Amino acid sequence: MDFSAAGKASTEAKRFLARLGLDQNLVKRIAIAMYEGEMNIAIHGGGGSAELEISTDKVEILFQDKGPGIADLELAMTEGYSTASEEVRSMGFGAGMGMPNMKRNADSMIVDSEPGAGTRISLMFNLSKTGPER
Amino acid sequence: MKVEDIVRILDAKIFAGEEQLSLDLNSACGADLMSDVMAFVKDRVVLLTGLMNPQALRTADLLDIKVVVFVRGKKPTADLVEMAKEMGMTLMTTKYSMFLACGRLYEAGLRGGGVRGID
Ligand SMILES: Nc1ncnc2c1ncn2[C@@H]1O[C@H](COP(=O)(O)OP(=O)(O)OP(=O)(O)O)[C@@H](O)[C@H]1O
Numbered sequence: 001m002d003f004s005a006a007g008k009a010s011t012e013a014k015r016f017l018a019r020l021g022l023d024q025n026l027v028k029r030i031a032i033a034m035y036e037g038e039m040n041i042a043i044h045g046g047g048g049s050a051e052l053e054i055s056t057d058k059v060e061i062l063f064q065d066k067g068p069g070i071a072d073l074e075l076a077m078t079e080g081y082s083t084a085s086e087e088v089r090s091m092g093f094g095a096g097m098g099m100p101n102m103k104r105n106a107d108s109m110i111v112d113s114e115p116g117a118g119t120r121i122s123l124m125f126n127l128s129k130t131g132p133e134r
Numbered sequence: 135m136k137v138e139d140i141v142r143i144l145d146a147k148i149f150a151g152e153e154q155l156s157l158d159l160n161s162a163c164g165a166d167l168m169s170d171v172m173a174f175v176k177d178r179v180v181l182l183t184g185l186m187n188p189q190a191l192r193t194a195d196l197l198d199i200k201v202v203v204f205v206r207g208k209k210p211t212a213d214l215v216e217m218a219k220e221m222g223m224t225l226m227t228t229k230y231s232m233f234l235a236c237g238r239l240y241e242a243g244l245r246g247g248g249v250r251g252i253d
């Protein structure tokens with residue numbers, strides 16, 4: 001497996017959001033969540049896409065893949081649960097923390113997945129708290 | 135604790151970011167699984183890891199971690215050194231294992247670390 005490029009989009013998105021002048025902590029939260037989603041698509045989803053949309057009051061990220069889907073979402077959301085192979089673990093993934101990290105960092109997380117039908121995850125981050133006064 | 139202190143305490147060799155020797159750090163995270171690092175939100179962190187790949191540096195970069203120590207004598211490849219320079223990151227290698235490297239830093243006064251509740 002060659003993952004050398006996986007995670008690059010998040011690094012670029014982080015730079016871009018920082019240049020827009022968004023709050024540093026918010027940028028970090030978005031970057032973490034995006035990275036976890038990106039890595040899951042590379043590792044479990046067999047490749048897919050991540051779209052980032054920025055509006056005046058929120059940032060939304062939509063991840064889509066046509067991989068095997070998630071059979072038990074509750075398990076997948078549990079800290080420490082992972083189906084990652086030994087090979088994947090040797091590359092630094094498989095702590096079973098990615099999905100919980102996405103949930104913790106986003107203001108909302110919607111997962112739409114079915115075995116065999118791929119996975120769609122949408123994350124939303126409110127900008128209002130760091131607000132218009134800036 | 136300054137980066138130069140970490141270099142001394144871990145008897146480490148620097149591969150990138152020599153210009154940050156006086157950077158001050160107050161917490162450390164030792165992990166080989168990057169999502170465990172992502173769950174660790176702290177400022178002024180040094181990451182100790184046995185993982186040697188681009189994702190280790192990307193994880194550090196996303197979390198604004200400026201100093202990465204590779205344990206067990208693993209030397210970064212030229213590609214990783216280049217990447218670290220672009221990211222403005224200090225990379226070093228220590229001969230100590232993860233346990234000994236963390237222990238030495240803790241003993242020398244670097245005590246900050248993430249603590250999470252058990253439920
Ligand atoms: N896009 C996806 N397609 C199919 N299965 C997925 C997808 N994303 C997550 N999963 C499943 O959910 C589990 C938990 O995901 P999570 O990101 O929390 O952990 P992980 O990726 O295994 O490890 P880590 O993220 O800590 O490196 C995965 O092990 C996998 O079984």
Ligand SMILES: [Mg+2]
Nearest residue numbers: 036040098099
């Ligand atoms: Mg994951």
